Amino acid sequence: MLMGLKRLFAFLFLSILTPITFAQQAAEAAGNTAGEAERWGVNMTQGVTEVSRTTYDLHMLIFWICVVIGVLVFGVMFYSMWRHRKSKGYEASQFHESTLVELAWTIVPTLILIGMAIPATKTLYEIYDTKEADLDIMITGYQWKWKYDYLGSDVSFFSNLSTSRAQINNELPKSEHYLLEVDEPLVVPVNKKIRFLITANDVIHAWWVPDLAVKKDAIPGFVNEAWTRIDEPGLYRGQCAELCGKDHGFMPVVVKAVPEDEYHSWLSERAEAAARVKELTNKTFTFDELYARGEKVYNSTCVACHQAKGEGVPGAFPAIAGSKIATGPMDGHMSMVVDGSSKNPAMQAFGAQLSEVDIAAVITYQRNAFGNNMGDTVQPIDILNFKNK
Numbered sequence: 001m002l003m004g005l006k007r008l009f010a011f012l013f014l015s016i017l018t019p020i021t022f023a024q025q026a027a028e029a030a031g032n033t034a035g036e037a038e039r040w041g042v043n044m045t046q047g048v049t050e051v052s053r054t055t056y057d058l059h060m061l062i063f064w065i066c067v068v069i070g071v072l073v074f075g076v077m078f079y080s081m082w083r084h085r086k087s088k089g090y091e092a093s094q095f096h097e098s099t100l101v102e103l104a105w106t107i108v109p110t111l112i113l114i115g116m117a118i119p120a121t122k123t124l125y126e127i128y129d130t131k132e133a134d135l136d137i138m139i140t141g142y143q144w145k146w147k148y149d150y151l152g153s154d155v156s157f158f159s160n161l162s163t164s165r166a167q168i169n170n171e172l173p174k175s176e177h178y179l180l181e182v183d184e185p186l187v188v189p190v191n192k193k194i195r196f197l198i199t200a201n202d203v204i205h206a207w208w209v210p211d212l213a214v215k216k217d218a219i220p221g222f223v224n225e226a227w228t229r230i231d232e233p234g235l236y237r238g239q240c241a242e243l244c245g246k247d248h249g250f251m252p253v254v255v256k257a258v259p260e261d262e263y264h265s266w267l268s269e270r271a272e273a274a275a276r277v278k279e280l281t282n283k284t285f286t287f288d289e290l291y292a293r294g295e296k297v298y299n300s301t302c303v304a305c306h307q308a309k310g311e312g313v314p315g316a317f318p319a320i321a322g323s324k325i326a327t328g329p330m331d332g333h334m335s336m337v338v339d340g341s342s343k344n345p346a347m348q349a350f351g352a353q354l355s356e357v358d359i360a361a362v363i364t365y366q367r368n369a370f371g372n373n374m375g376d377t378v379q380p381i382d383i384l385n386f387k388n389k
Contacts, residue, residue, distance in 0.1 A: 052213030133195035141205030141218035144251040185254040189263035209238035294365025310370030321370035356380040
């Protein structure tokens with residue numbers, strides 16, 4: 001019992017000094033049974049950018065300065081108490097208003113703080129230097145997903161959690177990247193300065209990727225700036241670092257850094273795909289096409305609140321199965337999906353989040369799945385006409 005308490009207090013003390021790295025937290029959340037030394041390791045993430053390494057070096061410099069100060073101060077205290085203890089016949093000295101002592105404990109800390117402020121100021125200046133970027137990306141936080149707009153192009157998409165509900169509900173074993181995997185990662189080129197313009201659509205979020213040393217609040221009506229230049233290709237994971245609602249833990253960030261030629265190929269493919277979606281607005285889809293596409297949209301966008309079988313969450317999110325919206329007039333259903341609900345803010349307006357094709361598909365799916373069996377369909381042109389009313 002005593003040894004357990006000692007280990008607990010030691011862990012809490014080390015956690016206060018230097019927080020457990022994000023990667024280790026993620027590994028523990030996924031049930032990763034790595035070596036004991038790795039699992040209990042403590043320190044910041046060094047990262048894969050020049051700024052992240054500079055930040056790490058600054059952290060270690062300040063840390064060791066504090067360690068040296070602590071050792072010296074407490075060493076003098078403990079030595080004085082031991083060397084001049086009452087049992088050896090010493091009596092406490094009585095003195096006050098010592099000019100020398102007061103000057104010493106004012107000048108010495110001031111010099112130490114100035115010495116710490118010089119590298120800290122240099123690092124902060126580098127962190128906030130967002131000018132002359134090669135690429136601008138607008139990042140918008142939604143409950144509970146991220147939207148990425150590549151400024152200067154037609155590429156725009158949402159990034160949603162891709163961890164299955166079966167894992168979240170403990171019906172399947174947790175994967176390696178449990179709650180840290182998405183359907184659409186943010187793709188960026190390596191060795192290019194990338195400026196992030198970060199905002200939010202609903203509540204305050206925070207876009208955080210430890211390996212990139214980027215953590216910025218996403219605030220509705222306000223745009224924050226950050227930047228990065230990634231040296232190494234790879235996948236870098238993060239998450240929303242602001243308590244933004246009940247599904248806050250289901251809002252991961254995945255950044256995929258690729259060589260420049262691969263990035264330009266990907267960007268061209270995404271631009272062509274966006275153009276094809278616009279063309280599909282005037283296409284008439286079959287019921288089966290709409291139903292199949294709608295099921296995919298539902299499982300990526302709606303399932304978190306309305307659940308896999310459309311049963312909803314009593315007292316929080318209404319059921320789709322047998323609902324008055326899904327079995328009622330089509331205009332009411334389109335209005336709910338496109339414009340959201342004024343009575344329940346949790347029901348977002350998806351008119352700007354989903355394409356006309358995806359909205360038509362998911363409405364068709366909802367009206368015919370979960371036993372609703374309405375037998376009707378809605379086409380993308382119907383959604384476009386509804387928006388233009």
